[in-house]
Amino acid sequence: MHSNNPAPPENVVVTQLDALANWCRKNSLWPLPFATACCGIEFMATGASKYDIARFGAEAMRFSPRQADLLIVAGRVAMKMLPVLQRIWQQMHEPKWCISMGACASTGGVFDNYAVVQGIDRFIPVDIYIPGCPPRPEQVIQAVIDLQDKIQREGTIEGSEFEVASRQQKKRALQELPLYGRKTFVPSLAPSVPTP
Amino acid sequence: MSADNMTAIDALKARCGDMPVSEFRGDRRVVVAKDKLLDVMSLLKGERGFDLLVDVTCVDYLNYRDATSRFGLVYLLANTATNERLTVRVYLDEPDLTVASMVPLWAGANWLEREVFDMFGIQFDGHPDLRRILMPEEFVAFPLRKDYPLQGRGERHNFQRLTRSEA
Numbered sequence: 001m002h003s004n005n006p007a008p009p010e011n012v013v014v015t016q017l018d019a020l021a022n023w024c025r026k027n028s029l030w031p032l033p034f035a036t037a038c039c040g041i042e043f044m045a046t047g048a049s050k051y052d053i054a055r056f057g058a059e060a061m062r063f064s065p066r067q068a069d070l071l072i073v074a075g076r077v078a079m080k081m082l083p084v085l086q087r088i089w090q091q092m093h094e095p096k097w098c099i100s101m102g103a104c105a106s107t108g109g110v111f112d113n114y115a116v117v118q119g120i121d122r123f124i125p126v127d128i129y130i131p132g133c134p135p136r137p138e139q140v141i142q143a144v145i146d147l148q149d150k151i152q153r154e155g156t157i158e159g160s161e162f163e164v165a166s167r168q169q170k171k172r173a174l175q176e177l178p179l180y181g182r183k184t185f186v187p188s189l190a191p192s193v194p195t196p
Numbered sequence: 197m198s199a200d201n202m203t204a205i206d207a208l209k210a211r212c213g214d215m216p217v218s219e220f221r222g223d224r225r226v227v228v229a230k231d232k233l234l235d236v237m238s239l240l241k242g243e244r245g246f247d248l249l250v251d252v253t254c255v256d257y258l259n260y261r262d263a264t265s266r267f268g269l270v271y272l273l274a275n276t277a278t279n280e281r282l283t284v285r286v287y288l289d290e291p292d293l294t295v296a297s298m299v300p301l302w303a304g305a306n307w308l309e310r311e312v313f314d315m316f317g318i319q320f321d322g323h324p325d326l327r328r329i330l331m332p333e334e335f336v337a338f339p340l341r342k343d344y345p346l347q348g349r350g351e352r353h354n355f356q357r358l359t360r361s362e363a
Binding site: 079080089112113115123125162 | 330331344345347348349355359361
């Protein structure tokens with residue numbers, strides 16, 4: 001019997017799992033480059049040897065939404081293209097994130113007319129915005145680093161940071177994993193929990 | 197220039213009656229009445245060797261100074277054997293924005309006329325497939341008309357907004 005030992009604090013196990021999952025996820029982001037304009041050229045430079053986004057674990061570009069978890073919208077999105085972008089976003093598996101790269105994707109840029117979407121965040125969720133026309137590769141790398149910080153800070157292994165716990169549970173392979181009092185537990189890392 | 201030593205415009209006038217002609221830096225333009233367009237174009241292609249239809253485009257003269265018609269269709273023709281070029285204009289007014297299609301003469305007119313239809317709403321009689329080519333199919337306006345607002349009429353706001361909980 002272990003009655004003399006104090007019971008471990010609640011949520012320690014799942015917190016450790018969260019940190020582990022976040023660490024895995026943030027260091028192997030698989031971007032889907034949705035490149036429609038000159039921002040796409042700059043993003044190619046980011047992936048090439050000089051700037052080398054592989055240093056941050058995000059070099060595995062995938063052109064299928066089923067194989068990617070980071071949507072990078074680089075360039076202006078035409079109104080006719082918008083349903084395509086939404087469908088691609090819906091086809092990506094969770095957890096998934098979105099970076100809006102450049103002035104056009106974020107705000108429409110100089111193209112304030114009937115044919116160009118005035119910011120993709122009007123229609124799909126966006127995690128990180130990159131300013132610039134087009135942004136430098138350093139800015140893209142900074143955005144990836146910021147997104148990694150966000151994932152490590154807010155991520156949970158069952159995806160409750162997306163506020164869709166019940167839906168996530170059904171879709172996830174780890175659905176047998178019990179939820180340990182998510183409502184009362186603050187999902188940020190406690191100071192006593194070492195970060196891997 | 198063909199063997200009979202007439203310019204294309206002289207031949208046009210001899211066959212189809214007088215028509216306004218102008219010239220700017222060696223480029224000759226001729227204005228054709230709408231109902232004579234198919235005859236004129238058939239003559240230019242069949243007898244004068246204008247085998248290439250370079251472009252079909254349109255100008256909206258709404259609120260234009262000294263303009264007499266609403267729309268001006270522009271056909272740019274070229275003779276690839278003699279390098280002769282000719283601009284043919286047709287003026288159109290509402291409500292009858294129908295003009296003969298040039299697809300029977302130049303197959304390349306197909307998409308050019310679809311673009312003019314998409315942007316200006318000009319109807320091409322005899323076109324085999326007059327659908328929108330650039331704008332989405334459910335679009336209702338003709339966005340290059342001068343009375344269409346630059347920022348649109350809110351068409352792009354009809355899409356649903358995806359949130360994290362939906363996808």
